[in-house]
Amino acid sequence: EAGVTQFPSHSVIEKGQTVTLRCDPISGHDNLYWYRRVMGKEIKFLLHFVKESKQDESGMPNNRFLAERTGGTYSTLKVQPAELEDSGVYFCASSQIGTGYYEQYFGPGTRLTVT
Amino acid sequence: AQSVSQHNHHVILSEAASLELGCNYSYGGTVNLFWYVQYPGQHLQLLLKYFSGDPLVKGIKGFEAEFIKSKFSFNLRKPSVQWSDTAEYFCAVTRKSGGGADGLTFGKGTHLIIQP
Numbered sequence: 001e002a003g004v005t006q007f008p009s010h011s012v013i014e015k016g017q018t019v020t021l022r023c024d025p026i027s028g029h030d031n032l033y034w035y036r037r038v039m040g041k042e043i044k045f046l047l048h049f050v051k052e053s054k055q056d057e058s059g060m061p062n063n064r065f066l067a068e069r070t071g072g073t074y075s076t077l078k079v080q081p082a083e084l085e086d087s088g089v090y091f092c093a094s095s096q097i098g099t100g101y102y103e104q105y106f107g108p109g110t111r112l113t114v115t
Numbered sequence: 116a117q118s119v120s121q122h123n124h125h126v127i128l129s130e131a132a133s134l135e136l137g138c139n140y141s142y143g144g145t146v147n148l149f150w151y152v153q154y155p156g157q158h159l160q161l162l163l164k165y166f167s168g169d170p171l172v173k174g175i176k177g178f179e180a181e182f183i184k185s186k187f188s189f190n191l192r193k194p195s196v197q198w199s200d201t202a203e204y205f206c207a208v209t210r211k212s213g214g215g216a217d218g219l220t221f222g223k224g225t226h227l228i229i230q231p
Contacts, residue, residue, distance in 0.1 A: 031216050041223065042119070042223045043224075044221070045219060048216070048217070048218050050216070056217070056218060059218065093159075104161075104219065106159035106160070108158050
């Protein structure tokens, strides 16, 4: 079974440009999460989808970030326009839905560099 | 909101040494507790978790952690480390009241280097 995949693995863009990150969760996982790690800092929660609905987007930094999950499968995270402080590694994770805790499986991350 | 503090950012040990990585959390309610590990070039993966019951939990690869409620701590231990334990280790929490699907709150991570 394929794990969580993310594309691209690296992206280098200039300040003011737009970048779209993609996450494909494990098949059948209805929970999808986005996290970000800025260099030297902790991994921070951005938002949580349950199927196609945003369950919690309390961690989104500002309105330059837009996450979508049309059809409840893959998700995209768009940064527009990108700023220098957006540089970091963006992780996606997915888990099953149901009662109790279901382990979050992480993707390899997308390293975003804004110059 | 909850927060997590990991005491050591870099730890260097020799093989066969004992390991203890500190983790403290701050939250007014009850929490679920986790340790994740990221080996070089690999994805983050779950090492162990605590939800309830026995406060001493065992995880993969010989790791264990003890939840001490009075100290708000969840320290990770391994009696004898191996070179292959070189990795970055993250402590994390979620609110128990949030059910099983909350986003994780992570500590800053600890880089562990094991010297042969």
